[in-house]
Amino acid sequence: MAQADDDIPGLLGDLIRFGTVEAVDLAHAHATVKTGEVVSPPCHWLELAGGFRTWIPPTVGEQVILICPEGDIAGAVILRGIYSDVFPPLATDGRLSFATPDGTTIEYDPATHAMTIVLAAGSLSITAPEGVSVTGDLDVTGKITATTDVVGGGISLKNHKHGGVQAGGAQTGAPA
Template identity: 30%
Template sequence: MQTSPELLRLIHNIVRIGTVSEIDPGAPPPDYKPPRVRVATGDITTGWLHWRESRVGTTRTWNPPTPGEQVLVIAPGGILEGAIVMPGIYQKALPPPTPTHDLNVTMVELPDGATLVYDHERSHLEATLPGSATITAQGDIAVTTEAAMTLTAKGGLTIDGDTKIQGKLSIAGGAVTHNGTDIGDTHRHKGVMSGSSISKGPV
């Protein structure tokens, strides 16, 4: 039995490998326009196709493919016009991020160099940001550790709000001031007299 060239073409088009050539991020409602990509595969470049996102229900994610990313093009019935793009396939030009190739590590690397790494063998989480970070909560925030906690702020630390400290407080180095007045270990009092007199405020 002979197979027609058209049937062979459709079969070959069901699953193809290609690289993303263009991305259209679309537009939000009310003038909704779906995000789409074009893929170079073989000697052709597809039309605008939808890509598969992780979640698109009441839980939604947004993690678009990038130019040069190797993907699968799945075309039901072999019709490329209705194909779906499925990222992604590692390649030499875009290998796994460093320090992966470790089966104990789950990692996300972003274009600006930010990384989120979790080592489930060591139970260790590490986030590295080249810029700033903001956390906003309408309710309480609690940070609890069974070990020590170190906070390093080379540019200074500002607390805006009433502050309560439970437990011992030890201050080493620097000066302690209140409204510009030194109240640390180097402060002095004026109006000091021997006996039961009360000294004046700090100098």
């Protein structure tokens, strides 16, 4: 039997529901969503989940959409990314902006071709078994520590020799 046309808004309301994240279960990748007076059962949120995967859990209070197949909230999936007064946009221009709850930010401005990464606290570790290459000038504020050797302009800091060494207060010659 066909549904009456006046039932369509109600059916759509059962399929697509707006709400806010009520709780997040990180261990099981589930969250519950409050939509009106109803709190959903634990639901998965959408992420990249194939060969390329992401892990960016939702935040309590984040505004979301529940997609409920056949109107059944028990099988709902959480669609994220609705800005709100609680979580407004990070930028209002063409920049790519990424922020974490602790204040760490990554920004890229395609107009100026500039990327800025600000780590709010802690340290940054890069592991590259075949090495790291930097093209361009490098300015460092702080100490540089090397566990083996530093080579600049083909000259080893650890193994270079100086010629023209004289006893007393004289200066050595340039590295050999």
